[in-house]
Amino acid sequence: MAKAQTFGDKSKKGKAETKVNVKVIKAFRSDKGTIKYMERFVKLDDIAQVDKIDISR
DSSP, rough: OOSOOOOOHHHTTTTOOOOEEEEEEEEEOOTTSSSEEEEEEESSGGGGGGGGGGOOE
16 A cells, blocks of 8 residues: 655644744842842744843743
């Protein structure tokens, strides 16, 4: 029997929209006065949107 799907078909199927992964690090002062850091990975459509990122606690 012949295969219903070829390797080329499988590789074309897996392509999705390309987004940029950016690691955002935000420093904030805790109630005790020490500095803490929050890290988060964010997916963006365009690298120009980096200035518009707002992460909160």
